[in-house]
Amino acid sequence: MTAVxxxxxxxxxxxxxxxxxxxxxxxxxxxxxxxxxxxxxxxVQIVDTPEQAAKADVVLLSLPMPADVVAVAEDVLASHLGEGAVVVDLSTIDPAGAQTAAAAVAARGAVYLDAPVLGRPARCGAWTLTAGGDAAAVERVRPLLEATIARAVVRVGDVGAGSVVKLLNNLMFGAINAVTAEVLTICRLAGVDPALFAGTVAESGAATVSGLFRELAPKIVEGDLTPAFALDLLAKDNRLAVALAGASGAPTLIGSAVDQVNRLAVARGYGALDTAAVHRLYADLSADRPA
Known part of the structure; x- marks a missing residue:
């Protein structure tokens, strides 16, 4: 049996x-x-060191920051992986970080795939993994992953491509997150009940309705900011997406605005809360305006 x-x-x-x-x-x-x-x-059988975990045939990484992934790849995996092992990186990082990690793993005779997750934690088992890397390695781990954590593993290109897809997905998330907070603030200040607005739109046939709006609007209206996805992590992901766009020569008229909203909200101390906490930034700015 494959060691994982x-x-x-x-x-x-x-x-x-x-x-x-x-x-x-x-x-x-x-x-x-x-x-x-x-x-x-x-x-799960807990081990005392990451070096012990690195000896498995298939090693999954799920780390918060690109620097964490690179450090584990260079300081742990590069010296403890078995030859032929496959590293499946579920983390959300930048393509350059993924390529650096892949080089460290390759030096050990192993293969690295950046395969970040599309899906909420509670949807584990029905996730989509966007995999970048060696096609044969993707096929080797596909049966294991699709029998356990993923509905689908989609190879989207070489190492780094999986991260591109994930960062762009999360930039769309950030835009919907920010505009939902913005419209509900305008709604309140314009004299319409935000709860009525949110419920009416969510149950309508309007093309603007999305699953994320249906999730975020009640959080904002009810003030429930228990983190399903922490704002500081979204801010990191959107910052990386804007940097990716800059490196690619693509304009980010909306992405840069989303990045600024996230930065301001985190600076006000809301980073550990749910992404819907950007609504508090809008409330703060509304209250700060002179009458």
Whole structure:
């Protein structure tokens, strides 16, 4: 049986490890004692070091920042992976970071795939993974991933391409997130009940309705900012997307505005809250305006 491990047992990695552990012996490592304990309760075999986790045949990464992925690739995987191992990186990082990690892994005779997740943590098992990297390696891990954490693994190109798709997806998320907060603020200041507006639009046949609007609008109206996706992580993803656009020569008239909204909201201390917390920024700015 293929030996599997997960390095990074947070919101996404913890879900992935639990799904894998239901069918396969799965090793797990995380810096957080709470994350380790939660994974252990789901049947994941916790190891003491990332080096131990790196010895599996298939190693999944789920780490918060590009620098974390590069550090693990260069400091751990490059010296402890087995030859022929496949690293499946579920993290949301920049294409350059993915390529750096891939080079470190390749030096060990192993293969790196950037395969970030399209889908919420609770949808683990029905995720889509956008994989960049060697086609044969994608086919090697596809049965394992599609039997456990993913509805589909879609190869979108070479290493880095998976990250491009994910960053652009999350830039769309950021735009919908910001404009939802904006329109509900305008609605309130214009004298219309935001709850009435949100409910009416959500149940209409309007082309503007999306699953994300239906999720975000009630959070904003009810003030429930329990993080399903933390604003500081969205801000990181959108910052990387804008940088990607700049490197590609693409204009970001909307993307740059979204990036600025996120930066302002994080600067006001809302980064640990749900992305819907950008509504608090709009409320703050409205209150700050002279009468």
């Amino acid at each position: 491990s997960v390095i990074g047992l947070g919101a996404m990695g913890g879900r992935a490890a639990a799904r894998l552990a239901a069918d396969h012996p799965t090793l797990g490592y995380d810096l957080s004692p709470a994350a380790r304990e939660a994974a252990a309760q789901q049947g």
